[in-house]
Structures are given as C-alpha cells and as structure tokens.
Amino acid sequence: MxxxxxxxxxxxxxxxxxxxxxxxxxxxxxxxxNTPLNIAITGESGSGKSTFINYFRGMKNDDEGAAPTGVTETTVDVKEYPHPKYPNVIFSDLPGIGTTKFPADKYLELVELEKFDFFVIISNTRFRENDVKLAKEIQKMEKKFYFVRSKIDNDLQAEARGKRNFNEQETLQKIRSDCIQGLQKEGFDSPQVFLLCSFDLHLYDFPLLHETLERDLSELKRRALLMAMPNISLEVINxxxxxxxxxxxxxxxxxxxxxxxxxxxxxxxxxxxxxxxxxxxxxxxxxxxxxxxxxxxxxxxxxxxxxxxxxxxxxxxxxxxxxxxxxxxxxxxxxxxxxxxxxxxxxxxxxxxxxxxxxxxxxxxxxxxxxxxxxxxxxxxxxxxxxxxxxxx
Structure with missing residues (x-):
C-alpha cells in the first residue's frame, strides 16, 4: 500500500x-x-510465443486482435498486444537479436529493453544462440528474465508413442535437465526453466512461473499481473x-x-x-x-x-x-x-x-x-x- x-x-x-x-x-x-505492466516475450518463429501471448490475454489464436501464429512468421518489429480487459498490461513480441535491422550492439537501444518489467524467453526445443544473447543483454540491465520451454505436450506425446512403460515425470525432468545443462554451458550459473503447454496453462510449470513472477514483482505490478492472469488454479482465484x-x-x-x-x-x-x-x-x-x-x-x-x-x-x-x-x-x-x-x-x-x-x-x-x-x-x-x-x- x-x-x-x-x-x-x-x-x-x-x-x-x-x-x-x-x-x-x-x-x-x-x-x-491502472498500474502499467510491460511484459516482453521473445523467441524464434514457431516457438509458441504468439499462442502464449494469446492464451494469457484470454484469446484464441483466430480471434480478432490476437497475435498472429504460424511457423513461417517472423517478428521484424516490436509488436504490442494489450490485454483486452486490462489494457494497462501489455505483452510485447520482440524481434530477434542480431538481425540486420536489430544488430546485437544496438539491440538495447532500438528495442528499448529498459521499459519492460520482465522478459519471457520461449523455445520449443533447446535455447538458441539468439536467446542466450538476449538473456545476457538483459542481465547487464539487472532485469528479470525467465526461460520457458514450450509445447511440452507435443514432446510427451512423441515420447509416449510406442512405449509401454512411459513415465511422464521422468520425461519432464529429462527435458528440464537438458535445457538447464545447455544454459549452464552458455555461462548461466543456476538457470530456471519452466515447462509449459500454452493451451493448458494450469498444467506443468505455469503455476510455478506465476509464483516466481509474483515474488519478483513490486506490489502494484504484482496486482496488475494477478488481475490479468487466467484462472489457472484455485489458488489464483483465491x-x-x-x-x-x-x-x-x-x-x-x-x-x-x-x-x-x-x-x-x-x-x-x-x-x-x-x-x-x-x-x-x-x-x-x-x-x-x-x-x-x-x-x-x-x-x-x-x-x-x-x-x-x-x-x-x-x-x-x-x-x-x-x-x-x-x-x-x-x-x-x-x-x-x-x-x-x-x-x-x-x-x-x-x-x-x-x-x-x-x-x-x-x-x-x-x-x-x-x-x-x-x-x-x-x-x-x-x-x-x-x-x-x-x-x-
């Protein structure tokens, strides 16, 4: 207060x-x-970032005003998507770092990273060179960023196919460990990776991501995030x-x-x-x-x-x-x-x-x-x- x-x-x-x-x-x-909350979402084309943005905003991918989806789509500019019910909460889809239009040495200035409250870096496989570059630039600014491994449901289905003794928790832990080890090799001491399915945010690690964001944000920013949050659990409703x-x-x-x-x-x-x-x-x-x-x-x-x-x-x-x-x-x-x-x-x-x-x-x-x-x-x-x-x- x-x-x-x-x-x-x-x-x-x-x-x-x-x-x-x-x-x-x-x-x-x-x-x-009306406390403003600016959330930056980044990741390679096809990683699931548009679906993540749309689901969080309470929209389907084919709704009017939804972030466009498709594996061939490439973000060439910062695109803002306000929450339809809470316009003070804005999701921004960031272009990739190191492109001709956004070279690494000028990315901070061109994208205006300082205006964002936190960053979600999404990948549907391992985290790529550009993901790592951006995370390191955000680190220099002493701002919060979170690695999200998306489309976990697809991985689980592929892993379970043809197996009699499929263990979902073991598979999830293997995916998480692979992501963490890859990021550690890139110089991140203790990276935290959240496993998500954007169509079912109540599953896997989204509740943990929500708890982490709440812990890291100030009181007013935390309230803005909570009001914009889908009802992913009884705890969120409470x-x-x-x-x-x-x-x-x-x-x-x-x-x-x-x-x-x-x-x-x-x-x-x-x-x-x-x-x-x-x-x-x-x-x-x-x-x-x-x-x-x-x-x-x-x-x-x-x-x-x-x-x-x-x-x-x-x-x-x-x-x-x-x-x-x-x-x-x-x-x-x-x-x-x-x-x-x-x-x-x-x-x-x-x-x-x-x-x-x-x-x-x-x-x-x-x-x-x-x-x-x-x-x-x-x-x-x-x-x-x-x-x-x-x-x-």
Whole structure:
C-alpha cells in the first residue's frame, strides 16, 4: 500500500475536507487499477510465443486482435498486444537479436529493453544462440528474465508413442535437465526453466512461473499481473479474491464521502454506483463474463450451459446495473438496514452527517464483501467443472 495513503488519514480528512478526501480516494483507486505492466516475450518463429501471448490475454489464436501464429512468421518489429480487459498490461513480441535491422550492439537501444518489467524467453526445443544473447543483454540491465520451454505436450506425446512403460515425470525432468545443462554451458550459473503447454496453462510449470513472477514483482505490478492472469488454479482465484477484498475499505470510504455531502439521496446513489462498478470488475477478474465463459467452454470441451449451471450468483451473465444491485441488496436484510439508517441519520443535526457516513461505510463494505465472496465461489465452481474436478479437490 502507498505509505502516503491510509484509511485513518482519509477518515480524518473527511471531517475537515470531504472533497479533498474524495480526490485522494479516487487517485489511489485509479493507481491501483491502472498500474502499467510491460511484459516482453521473445523467441524464434514457431516457438509458441504468439499462442502464449494469446492464451494469457484470454484469446484464441483466430480471434480478432490476437497475435498472429504460424511457423513461417517472423517478428521484424516490436509488436504490442494489450490485454483486452486490462489494457494497462501489455505483452510485447520482440524481434530477434542480431538481425540486420536489430544488430546485437544496438539491440538495447532500438528495442528499448529498459521499459519492460520482465522478459519471457520461449523455445520449443533447446535455447538458441539468439536467446542466450538476449538473456545476457538483459542481465547487464539487472532485469528479470525467465526461460520457458514450450509445447511440452507435443514432446510427451512423441515420447509416449510406442512405449509401454512411459513415465511422464521422468520425461519432464529429462527435458528440464537438458535445457538447464545447455544454459549452464552458455555461462548461466543456476538457470530456471519452466515447462509449459500454452493451451493448458494450469498444467506443468505455469503455476510455478506465476509464483516466481509474483515474488519478483513490486506490489502494484504484482496486482496488475494477478488481475490479468487466467484462472489457472484455485489458488489464483483465491489470490484474486484476497487482492480485491483488500481494496473494499477504500471503496467503502468513497461511499462514506458521498454520505458526508448534505444532499438528499446523493449518498445512496453514490453507494449503489460504487457497488455496481466494483461488482463489474469482480465479474471480469474472475472470468465470469459471457465471452470468458464461452472461451473456457471451447478450450475445455465442457458445454457452456454446463458451466452456467454451477453458477449461483444472479450477477453473472447479466448487465450490472444500479437497478440490479438494488434488487439484490433488497434481499440482504443487514445491508438494507444499514443503508436505511444512513438516510435516517442524515437529517439529525450535528451528529447526523458523521453517523450517515459511518453507516454508508459499513453498508458498502458489507455489500461488497458479500458479492465478492459469492462471485469467488462461482469462479471456483466453474474452474472445477471445467477441469472435471469433484468438490473435494
């Protein structure tokens, strides 16, 4: 959290200058939601980098705006692919180092490597000379890079063909060891190689890559990555829930600021507006919007209707409007009571406005916590249904 911002400071500022408090809250929320994250992806043509970029962005290879795929394609310029739901997260496909247009001695300057937060170097075989050159240039800049060995599913299928005693874990370890030994010969002391299948990011080493990235990034960059991350595991869903819950107090403070304004019914409108906007973000973060659910159905071969059947929340698959929020809140007696008290206390002299602000804060906090828990549980059920997991797993 920003050390210059805390909830106690906002509470104090609300008493003396509600307008300034509102500005501070909005600035903080904006910063949290729009922290830029620039991810560089590089590798030889056909290595699987475009599929990796597309899957991470929640897109299929043939979707409009997807990174082009194909073994004959060559990246001749830096190509940027913003995440469709989180445009602050940008994936950049880098051209190869040492080409005529990007000679090794000018690569850093021409590609502007310093602007990237980290680098993913992808290969579907062994890591090549150009991969090594780039990694060494990144090392000089003291930035993070990660070796990814892609298309592991193809290797496993080829290795298993015609064998009676095929052992998947032994094969994976052999591939990993071969990659590491090759990189050690190139001068990397303790390289870490992540084995992935871009079509099934929940398999193999992607969860480990995610954990490593989270450990290496700053708090705001880590949050940006998490929100853009596909739901590759129940742990990721739970981390999203925790991250979103940690911001509820600031959203509730924004509602309380609205309650501090002596305008009838303004506070209620602010409360509902804040809740509706937050719930919309929750649905997107948990990939419960219709396009994401249909894409999940296509990639897992689980019918879309089957995924929808496990969703219990009335907030999925519909337009999140203030009217819908009001209808659902009407079914939550504790929240409705807090909001009613907020309006009732507003007209009491001296103590009325502070009391209304307190009820507004409590009501919005309780409502958002309820909706967040509800949607997180839906996301878990959808994930388990998509992967054929039973409720005990």
């Amino acid at each position: 920003d050390v210059m911002f805390n909830i106690e400071m906002i509470k104090s500022l609300m008493k003396t200058d509600p307008a300034a408090a509102a500005v501070k809250i909005n600035e903080f929320i904006e910063k949290q939601n 981390e999203k829930k925790k991250a979103l819950h940690s911001k509820i107090k600031y959203l509730a403070a924004a509602s309380a600021v609205g309650a501090a304004a002596p305008v009838p019914e303004l506070s209620f409108a602010v409360d509902i507006g804040v809740i509706a906007a937050a719930v919309t973000r929750y649905v997107l973060s948990f990939r419960l919007d219709i396009p994401s659910l249909k894409r999940l159905a296509n990639t897992t071969d689980v019918p879309y209707d089957d995924l929808k059947q496990v969703i219990l929340s009335p907030l999925v698959g519909v337009n999140i409007t203030p009217e819908l929020i009001m209808t659902v809140l009407g079914q939550l007696a504790s929240v409705a009571s807090l909001m009613a008290r907020e309006e009732a206390f507003r007209y009491i002299p001296i103590i009325g406005i502070p009391a209304a602000a307190a009820f507004s804060f409590a009501g919005t906090y309780k409502a958002l916590s309820h909706f967040l828990n509800m949607l997180a549980e839906d996301a878990e059920r959808v994930f388990k249904r998509a992967l054929g997991l039973n409720s005990s797993e």
